[in-house]
Amino acid sequence: MAEGAGRRYAILAPGAFATRGAKTAHGVIAYARDATVAVIDAEYAGRRVRDVVPYLDSDAPIVASLAEALPFNPNALLVGVAPPGGALPPSWRVSIQQAIGAGLEIVSGLHQFLADDAAFAAGAKRSGSRIWDVRTPPEPRLFTGEIYSVRARVVLTVGSDCAVGKMTAALELTRAARERGADARFLATGQTGIAIAGGGVPVDRTICDFTSGAVEELVLAGGEADVLFVEGQGAINHPAFAAVTLGLLYGAAPDALVLVHLVGREHIEGFGTPLLPLDRLIEIYEALCAAVKPARVAGIALNTHGLDDAASRLAIARTAAETGLPCDDVVRNGPHALYDAMAPRFAEKTKPLA
Amino acid sequence: MAEGAGRRYAILAPGAFATRGAKTAHGVIAYARDATVAVIDAEYAGRRVRDVVPYLDSDAPIVASLAEALPFNPNALLVGVAPPGGALPPSWRVSIQQAIGAGLEIVSGLHQFLADDAAFAAGAKRSGSRIWDVRTPPEPRLFTGEIYSVRARVVLTVGSDCAVGKMTAALELTRAARERGADARFLATGQTGIAIAGGGVPVDRTICDFTSGAVEELVLAGGEADVLFVEGQGAINHPAFAAVTLGLLYGAAPDALVLVHLVGREHIEGFGTPLLPLDRLIEIYEALCAAVKPARVAGIALNTHGLDDAASRLAIARTAAETGLPCDDVVRNGPHALYDAMAPRFAEKTKPLA
Numbered sequence: 001m002a003e004g005a006g007r008r009y010a011i012l013a014p015g016a017f018a019t020r021g022a023k024t025a026h027g028v029i030a031y032a033r034d035a036t037v038a039v040i041d042a043e044y045a046g047r048r049v050r051d052v053v054p055y056l057d058s059d060a061p062i063v064a065s066l067a068e069a070l071p072f073n074p075n076a077l078l079v080g081v082a083p084p085g086g087a088l089p090p091s092w093r094v095s096i097q098q099a100i101g102a103g104l105e106i107v108s109g110l111h112q113f114l115a116d117d118a119a120f121a122a123g124a125k126r127s128g129s130r131i132w133d134v135r136t137p138p139e140p141r142l143f144t145g146e147i148y149s150v151r152a153r154v155v156l157t158v159g160s161d162c163a164v165g166k167m168t169a170a171l172e173l174t175r176a177a178r179e180r181g182a183d184a185r186f187l188a189t190g191q192t193g194i195a196i197a198g199g200g201v202p203v204d205r206t207i208c209d210f211t212s213g214a215v216e217e218l219v220l221a222g223g224e225a226d227v228l229f230v231e232g233q234g235a236i237n238h239p240a241f242a243a244v245t246l247g248l249l250y251g252a253a254p255d256a257l258v259l260v261h262l263v264g265r266e267h268i269e270g271f272g273t274p275l276l277p278l279d280r281l282i283e284i285y286e287a288l289c290a291a292v293k294p295a296r297v298a299g300i301a302l303n304t305h306g307l308d309d310a311a312s313r314l315a316i317a318r319t320a321a322e323t324g325l326p327c328d329d330v331v332r333n334g335p336h337a338l339y340d341a342m343a344p345r346f347a348e349k350t351k352p353l354a
Numbered sequence: 355m356a357e358g359a360g361r362r363y364a365i366l367a368p369g370a371f372a373t374r375g376a377k378t379a380h381g382v383i384a385y386a387r388d389a390t391v392a393v394i395d396a397e398y399a400g401r402r403v404r405d406v407v408p409y410l411d412s413d414a415p416i417v418a419s420l421a422e423a424l425p426f427n428p429n430a431l432l433v434g435v436a437p438p439g440g441a442l443p444p445s446w447r448v449s450i451q452q453a454i455g456a457g458l459e460i461v462s463g464l465h466q467f468l469a470d471d472a473a474f475a476a477g478a479k480r481s482g483s484r485i486w487d488v489r490t491p492p493e494p495r496l497f498t499g500e501i502y503s504v505r506a507r508v509v510l511t512v513g514s515d516c517a518v519g520k521m522t523a524a525l526e527l528t529r530a531a532r533e534r535g536a537d538a539r540f541l542a543t544g545q546t547g548i549a550i551a552g553g554g555v556p557v558d559r560t561i562c563d564f565t566s567g568a569v570e571e572l573v574l575a576g577g578e579a580d581v582l583f584v585e586g587q588g589a590i591n592h593p594a595f596a597a598v599t600l601g602l603l604y605g606a607a608p609d610a611l612v613l614v615h616l617v618g619r620e621h622i623e624g625f626g627t628p629l630l631p632l633d634r635l636i637e638i639y640e641a642l643c644a645a646v647k648p649a650r651v652a653g654i655a656l657n658t659h660g661l662d663d664a665a666s667r668l669a670i671a672r673t674a675a676e677t678g679l680p681c682d683d684v685v686r687n688g689p690h691a692l693y694d695a696m697a698p699r700f701a702e703k704t705k706p707l708a
Contacts, residue, residue: 052673084498086563111494111563140465142439143594145625208565209465209558211597236600237645239706240497243565243601247443250593256625271499274707276645284641291630291638352593 007034007105010066010074012095017041018052018165023108025080027192029056031171036060039080040095054149055331066095066102073096074289076105079114082191084270086111086135093119096258100124106131109191111205118295134194134347135202143212145320147253148293155346156254157232157301158285160275162241165230165331167193169301172330173258174229176339183226187218189248193231204244211244215251227346230254236284239271249288254295257285259290259325260344264314268281278323293352298345299326299338361388361459364420364428366449367382370435371395372406374517378463379434381546383410385525390414392423393434396451409685420449430459433468436545438624440465442488447473454478454671460485463545465559470703488548489556497566499539501607502647502706504577509700510608511655512639514629515535516595518616519685520586521547523655526684527612528583530693537580541572543602547585558598565598569605581700584608590638591685593625603642608649609704611639613679616657617669632677646649647706652699 011029013022017039029036031047036049038061044052045064052062063069066077077099083089088096088110096114099106099121108114108131115121115131124131155173157166169192170186177184186193188200199217203211215230222228230252234241259282267274276284282297288296302319304312312329320327326341365383367376371393383390383403389433390403399418402416405689406416417423420431430568431453442450442464450468450505454477462468462485469475469485475536478485501508509527511520523545524540527654542554555572557565569584576582583608613636621628630638636651643649656673658666666683674681680695 085494111561140439145593145708202565204561205564207465207558208560208562208598208601212594235524239499239604239607239646240566241563242604242642243597244562246590247562247597250596253593272708273646274416281645285646287638287641288596289591291635292593292627328516354626 009034009036009038009074009076009078010038010069010072011036011078011080012092012103013039013041013080014092014240015041015043017044020194021083022081023163024192024195025079025084026056027054027167028078028080028195029058029060032196037072037074038063039065040064040069066098070102072233074104076107078102078195079108079110082109088112088114092204097123098119100127100129103129105126105129106245107134107195109134109195111135112154115158126231134191135205137205137207138201138209138214138217139212140210141217142210143251147216147219147251149158152225153227153256153346153349154219154225154230154252154254155227155256155258155298156230156249157254157258157260158245158249159232159235160259160261160278160281161235161265161268162238163269164260164265165301165303166260168258169258169330170231171196172335173339176231176335177227177229179336185225185228187222187228187230189218189231189233191217195319196297203239208243208247212251215248219252232260235268236288237273237276237281238268239273253293255348256298256346257295258299258301259285259297260301260303262305262321263307278319282323294350296345297325299342301330301338302327304332362386362428363390363430363432364423364426364453364458365390365432365434366446367393367395367434369395369397369626370445371398375437376435377517378436378546378549379432379471379623379696380407381521382432382434382549383412383414386550391426391428392417394418394420394423411693412690420452424456428458430461432549433462433464436463442466442468450474451477453517454481454483457481458482459483462486462487463488463548464547464696465489472571487557488545490608491556491559491561494561494564495567495571496564497537497605498572501570501573501605504574506577506579507581507700508573508584508606509610509612509652510584510603510606510610511612511614512599512603513586513589514590514613514615514632514635515589515619515622517623518614518619519655520614523612523614523684524583524585525550526689527693530689531581531583533690534693539576539582541581541582542582543572543585543587548685557602558595562601562629565601566605570600573606586614588645589622590642591627591630592622593627593649600642604646607647607706610652610700611649612653612655613639614652614655614657615649632673636677643706647705648697655684655692655694656681658683658686
């Protein structure tokens with residue numbers, strides 16, 4: 001599923017660019033090699049990306065409509081918001097149809113596949129547009145256990161909830177590993193990560209019987225690297241999405257885990273389930289790994305977004321003390337210190353039970 | 355997805371009726387209200403069901419071909435074998451096509467949907483046959499948490515591996531509960547269970563993001579009963595299928611679990627992963643429940659198939675002693691003793707964490 005680079009995105013995020021619902025938009029702006037030339041959100045029209053989302057280092061203009069984005073010469077439209085359930089809000093249809101009419105490639109991470117929409121498909125046929133539904137699952141494939149022979153060390157980010165920074169931690173640690181000289185790769189498992197990396201496996205969209213097999217195939221394909229950082233999904237204590245988390249955990253068969261937690265998140269978002277204490281959560285992840293192929297949590301990527309620097313330092317120190325593990329905020333402080341602290345724990349491959 | 359009763363099955367199990375691969379055939383013969391009038395397996399042609407699979411109390415003849423089954427007046431053909439991966443072996447096509455030509459309903463639990471096969475669909479259109487792919491998943495639906503308000507007590511069978519007797523335990527315990535006067539229902543989550551019950555949710559075929567939501571919907575639909583026995587799938591320590599297990603565990607939000615184990619099974623079948631000791635397995639299941647909505651293992655349904663009576667008694671006593679839990683073989687000894695021993699533990703609904 002490797003895709004060419006060189007996209008110039010207009011990003012569709014109507015009414016949502018400033019919200020966490022626009023995490024696909026934010027992720028692509030922050031991490032993709034593809035350029036973003038404009039964002040479509042009437043609510044902030046006339047401003048620039050970094051005025052609205054300060055941590056994104058981008059001057060790209062925000063405009064009110066697809067028509068206003070076209071003068072910035074995009075060659076692709078990215079659906080930049082992930083609504084719960086992944087269906088297409090009807091009000092977005094006009095912009096997508098216009099983009100197709102203008103010959104732009106459409107890149108979408110919705111569960112509802114745009115290429116299956118008769119009107120979009122017909123429009124794309126007329127204009128020559130391509131529609132890339134990044135959540136298209138791979139062909140069904142059962143898990144085989146071949147993963148246990150992979151050469152690369154496999155590191156999986158796991159979380160205390162959805163949307164806490166698992167993808168970002170994997171991307172930042174990949175960067176750190178490369179800068180330390182390792183042949184490190186990021187393996188994407190969600191729509192934003194796939195849009196950023198240009199390929200991957202949309203784990204949440206796989207048929208549950210084949211979830212671990214799809215992840216195994218993804219990791220095998222990267223197996224000649226030194227170290228693979230696999231983007232985690234959901235959380236093992238998430239009432240709705242833990243099946244995705246566990247299929248990913250057993251399919252990737254990691255040698256080490258990195259736990260990602262957002263300071264201040266005390267309940268599973270949208271469900272109210274109180275989060276377990278981190279040490280208990282670590283026990284559960286490690287107990288599941290120990291049932292198949294042992295892996296330990298090597299460190300904590302603590303997301304201290306929203307805290308001031310002093311409070312962030314305190315939270316990091318407290319979490320390190322509570323868990324006895326290396327801990328840092330890899331966005332605020334860069335990934336190198338945490339990577340260096342964890343690297344000895346990434347050094348060995350673990351073996352499956354036998 | 356409730357289906358009418360009154361089927362008279364010819365069951366297709368070529369070369370496999372005596373094997374555990376024919377578990378759909380065996381399950382339907384043992385538990386469905388639908389009748390089985392013939393089994394198709396050339397290897398045992400001329401014998402009767404109970405001659406080949408002694409625990410099945412059925413005189414139905416085994417024949418060599420669909421043509422030889424027709425004189426027994428079937429009105430439906432059941433695909434009675436579940437090959438790994440669920441694809442249709444090409445050699446079965448002739449029998450299915452002949453059955454369609456003869457106007458039989460086709461009932462199949464394969465992952466590969468027979469109704470999507472152009473030749474079968476065309477044949478069915480000509481003959482008026484219906485094709486029921488029991489593994490057709492429900493419309494995608496996210497888990498909402500409504501399950502936490504369901505009236506019924508929910509009991510889920512969980513296993514130490516696939517194919518150890520989780521469906522059978524749920525069916526037998528449902529029977530015991532009814533005979534004790536409870537409004538008890540069996541909820542099917544796999545192809546055999548669905549064929550037996552005439553409806554259910556093929557959990558392994560759901561999209562992973564929606565697995566827990568599909569199970570929640572199934573349980574909500576049965577929610578007015580006193581007690582629901584939900585058929586478990588896979589095992590939490592299964593390298594390939596644990597995602598299905600966990601999606602089912604959180605989606606059903608059980609009040610109690612029944613652990614099912616096959617005596618002598620020491621490794622995950624087909625993968626070689628050693629099984630955890632039962633007490634450790636119980637800890638993992640309970641730890642996951644405790645992260646969302648507490649539930650305890652109320653007892654052990656020990657499958658002592660293949661042991662003589664003395665060895666079975668010893669295995670049951672030993673497992674009860676090791677785990678401190680009620681334990682019995684619900685097939686060999688009937689489900690009533692185990693049901694009665696566990697019933698006090700089924701009495702209360704547990705509450706989700708809050």
